[in-house]
Amino acid sequence: DIQMTQSPSSLSASVGDTVTITCRAGQSISTYLNWYQHKPGQAPKVLIYSASRLQGGVPSRFSGSGSGTIFTLTISPLQHEDIATYYCQQAYSSSSSTFGQGTRLEIK
């Protein structure tokens, strides 16, 4: 398995802030990196695919960057409805995918 490590594990920010979540891969995964938003009681939702491509229907305040082993998800400006847990996922290894441990986002 390719290990995926997210930081921070949780964070609290105010509406209107810029929030950045980092995901590190245990080996180079090129840009085979996806980001998901997961709200309680709902299915996860893909926000970003291929590290930086915005999934259709996702607000433009979400953006992604990175390649190789370090990736970031940025939310700017933060909105109240963005309260959720965010996960990165590597899709480099077609035989075995892995998720990061998640970042819980709270609003101050």
Place this chain on the structure above:
Amino acid sequence: QLQLQESGPGLVRPSETLSLTCTVSGGSISTTNCYWGWIRQPPGKGLEWIGTVYYTGDTYYKPSLRSRVTISADTSTNQFSLFLTSVTAADTAVYYCARRAPNYAIDVWGRGTTVTVSS
């Protein structure tokens, strides 16, 4: 609009086999370059990828589960299934079926079904 729906027992006894089925509607599991798979979330924990199947029958599994898991696809019924043998309490989770799109993102998910392993 593509929709996925999980079905199966909500309670499984320890050491028995967990069996879930995902019914796909609004699209075909035979779609080229789309893979169909299972992800789970144990209580209080993060998402865990279990494995995927292609309509041809090719499968890919999480290494630590490979000895206990089977995922199969049935193109005649447009369904795919998860079988997890010798379950323990650690297999208690919300199980999601999902589609991996050609862009490698998991873009369509079922609503999830809770499976509890308990005697």
